[in-house]
Amino acid sequence: MNERETLIKEWYNGYIFGDAEVYNPWSAVRFIKDLVVDKSIFPSSYWANTSSNSIVKSLIEKADTKTKQEIELLIEGKTIEKIVHEDIIYDEIYDSMDNLWNFISYNDGITGAEL
Structure with a gap:
């Protein structure tokens, strides 16, 4: 996952609570799950359906x-x-x-x- 860190940050961050930058948990987990199956997969807007x-x-x-x-x-x-x-x-x-x-x-x- 390290090689995809920048891509994951670009696609799935966006929440800030105090000083903490938080990722969209639904999308990040779904993307990582999909990466396990297909290492070449591109991020998707999983959150749009939720x-x-x-x-x-x-x-x-x-x-x-x-x-x-x-x-x-x-x-x-x-x-x-x-x-x-x-x-x-x-x-x-x-x-x-x-x-x-x-x-x-x-x-x-x-x-x-x-x-």
């Missing part, structure tokens, strides 16, 4: 008019095409409005193909 919809809510609240119109199309049962980036890390969530689609696909069970 979070509440608060990230989605905050991204929708910040959405521009075009994004809100696209959400309305989905609610109406229509489809839109979006690229879903499964390699997003926690610190990048609010960097782009396009990141909303990553969390809708995870939280609502919609696959990238269905978006």
Whole structure:
């Protein structure tokens, strides 16, 4: 695991309690478990499947008019095409409005193909 330490820190840290930097325990353990099976595996956003919809809510609240119109199309049962980036890390969530689609696909069970 030593050769993956920097990668693990980049992907799964982000919590600070007092002076202690704490990792996302669910994701770190899941990634290490997957590494035992496949040493070449790349990190994944395991935490996305365990979070509440608060990230989605905050991204929708910040959405521009075009994004809100696209959400309305989905609610109406229509489809839109979006690229879903499964390699997003926690610190990048609010960097782009396009990141909303990553969390809708995870939280609502919609696959990238269905978006």
